[in-house]
């Protein structure tokens with residue numbers, strides 16, 4: 001949360017808005033009229049460090065670290081309530097996704113450490129098999145995000161396994177090379 005009472009101009013990142021503006025879905029942010037409809041519509045607003053309206057205000061003011069290190073982007077559940085109600089048709093949910101990607105890239109996803117570990121490992125599964133392999137995903141997630149909590153997952157894992165929800169062997173899709181090419185191209189476009 002923003003705790004500093006006085007923030008000097010020199011520590012603000014005035015290029016942050018332009019950076020967000022150039023991302024998919026980010027080009028409409030300058031139209032935000034700070035009406036607060038998004039924050040009022042957000043089911044997660046009460047537990048976020050900053051509700052969506054304030055996130056846009058912080059982006060425009062150049063509070064890069066406060067935005068990227070906030071829990072807001074990780075608590076966003078992609079419900080789109082804000083986006084469908086925004087009078088300026090700003091793609092708020094897409095901006096949240098873009099912020100997540102920047103936070104991961106810059107190593108600022110501390111409050112989203114578990115979510116980003118799950119996301120990275122899920123992408124790895126899709127790259128490897130063309131679809132998810134729940135058992136491997138669960139194992140990789142626990143090892144990377146919650147190694148000291150591993151034993152607590154055993155009862156849940158056993159219940160899932162007993163109900164046939166944790167297959168031992170992965171299933172690879174046909175023509176996986178084509179999917180990999182698409183994913184590689186997406187990565188390249190995001191780097192541009």
Ligand code: SF4
Nearest residue numbers: 032033035036038086
């Ligand atoms: S609803 Fe749209 S215009 Fe209103 S504060 Fe949120 S993003 Fe800005």
Ligand code: SF4
Nearest residue numbers: 042076077079080082
């Ligand atoms: S999409 Fe995210 S930011 Fe928008 S209302 Fe839903 S949880 Fe809140």
